[in-house]
Amino acid sequence: MHKGYWLLWMCIAWCSVAMAQQTKDISGKWYGITKSYYGDKQRLTVVLEKEGEGYKGELQNPDHADEAISLDHIIYREDTLLLRIDTIQFAYTGVWNASEKQFEGIFSWGGVKGTFNISRKEIKQSDVYKRPQEPKPPYPYYTDEVKFDNTHAHISLTGTFTRPAEWGRYPVVILLSGSGPQDRNDENAGHKTFLVLADFLARNGIASLRFDDRGVGGSGGVYANSNIYDFASDAKAALEYLKTRKDVDPYTIGLLGHSEGAIVAQIAAANNKSAAFVVSLAGLGVTGREMVDQKVVLDGRMSGASDQEIKDRLQRLKPYWDALSSDTSYTLAATRAKTVLRDIYRNSPDEIKKQLSEEEFTNDMHFDRELSSILLYKPLDYLKQIKCPFMAVNGTRDLQVDATTNLNAIERALRENGNMLVTIRKFDGLNHLFQRCKTCTVEEYGELEQTIDPLVPEFIAHWILQLPPRPR
Numbered sequence: 001m002h003k004g005y006w007l008l009w010m011c012i013a014w015c016s017v018a019m020a021q022q023t024k025d026i027s028g029k030w031y032g033i034t035k036s037y038y039g040d041k042q043r044l045t046v047v048l049e050k051e052g053e054g055y056k057g058e059l060q061n062p063d064h065a066d067e068a069i070s071l072d073h074i075i076y077r078e079d080t081l082l083l084r085i086d087t088i089q090f091a092y093t094g095v096w097n098a099s100e101k102q103f104e105g106i107f108s109w110g111g112v113k114g115t116f117n118i119s120r121k122e123i124k125q126s127d128v129y130k131r132p133q134e135p136k137p138p139y140p141y142y143t144d145e146v147k148f149d150n151t152h153a154h155i156s157l158t159g160t161f162t163r164p165a166e167w168g169r170y171p172v173v174i175l176l177s178g179s180g181p182q183d184r185n186d187e188n189a190g191h192k193t194f195l196v197l198a199d200f201l202a203r204n205g206i207a208s209l210r211f212d213d214r215g216v217g218g219s220g221g222v223y224a225n226s227n228i229y230d231f232a233s234d235a236k237a238a239l240e241y242l243k244t245r246k247d248v249d250p251y252t253i254g255l256l257g258h259s260e261g262a263i264v265a266q267i268a269a270a271n272n273k274s275a276a277f278v279v280s281l282a283g284l285g286v287t288g289r290e291m292v293d294q295k296v297v298l299d300g301r302m303s304g305a306s307d308q309e310i311k312d313r314l315q316r317l318k319p320y321w322d323a324l325s326s327d328t329s330y331t332l333a334a335t336r337a338k339t340v341l342r343d344i345y346r347n348s349p350d351e352i353k354k355q356l357s358e359e360e361f362t363n364d365m366h367f368d369r370e371l372s373s374i375l376l377y378k379p380l381d382y383l384k385q386i387k388c389p390f391m392a393v394n395g396t397r398d399l400q401v402d403a404t405t406n407l408n409a410i411e412r413a414l415r416e417n418g419n420m421l422v423t424i425r426k427f428d429g430l431n432h433l434f435q436r437c438k439t440c441t442v443e444e445y446g447e448l449e450q451t452i453d454p455l456v457p458e459f460i461a462h463w464i465l466q467l468p469p470r471p472r
Helices: 003-015 193-203 228-242 260-269 288-302 307-324 330-346 350-355 358-364 369-375 403-415 442-447 455-465
Strands: 028-036 041-051 054-060 068-070 073-077 080-085 090-097 102-109 112-119 141-150 155-164 170-176 207-211 248-258 277-281 390-395 422-427
Touching (some): 054 073, 054 080, 141 193, 155 170, 170 193, 170 228, 170 260, 193 207, 193 455, 228 248, 228 260, 260 369, 277 455, 288 307, 288 369, 307 330, 330 369, 403 422
Parallel strands (some): 170 207, 170 248, 277 390
Antiparallel strands (some): 054 068, 073 080
């Protein structure tokens, strides 16, 4: 949580000390589930103990018994509870709800924010997520924990190879995850999308390889120093590794990417005869810079903003995004972007300036090498080089990557450059994760029990199995 926000609430709490009466003892264990605005959930336990006129305590993660961190600051005044841990940038503000017998509030942990309600009722692990599609062992197929090298980057990557139980040489799909450091299952808001997908493919005669991103799980490298071209290098390394396996058909190795992973698949497949096919799930057809503006429009429409309000938002953010995408040098682009942010701050309302310093405001905006490379990305440069069968699908309720605009651009780029082996499909009512949704916002991902609509893996598997044989 930002210092300005914390100081604001601390002031509110302490300014009322003269009138405040601590109406109850809050010692003991308080149980809750953090729910981030991105849909992720986590069980946490707050343990408090009286110490003098105040409290001491710690934050525990019941799913990891060794994870208990002492609370640096505990303030309890007039039914308002404030907690803070400096080392991990955790802060919580909760207000007592007498009828529900719980503190209801918001948390911030590093750059993640969301709701966190705590009560005396203990929470089971099964209360966090319900994921009926997630397969449970024993599996009716063969799995192999593997490690392969990216010799170009001098790192090793770890993953899981899955195929039907019976020995044979199978078509295989390399699964490439979306943005942010992801494990091999592409876990998002408790949904292990790639585990569910690998399970379905193996049950239908198709092998797969899913692997941990750089710096995640057992994979080497540093994620924060990487961009989409580094991830494409990892995808190529996975492809070369699969060609050495005796249970893989080396002429039928394809790439499947979701969101940013679809960008990675485009780069890895461009002018690469080893790639037998590409499956793009919610991938880009427009430039990264255009995608940002599309998302502002989608978010605005979802929030009920008028056309003029959306136009104003685009205009206000334009200098920042233009600066960040102004140079292939990340350092130069980031420097320009920070200068623009300082100008935005100086023209901001006083309410914002009271809560955040100029430095805190500029540091709060997220930009890194990964985002910079996406903003500069031009799909046409790579799509025009892809000559293998290409399938692009999207959900009509995707609020992150507009289905119609991007699918049309992908199809046009491929066909106009001689690739007629193109399949385009829009799935009605599905969001960015291909879940059947209601609000379809990022916040809803974790609330939905469905990990992926069954129509999608069925369509993918059928398409792969119907591909014409490649020359050998």
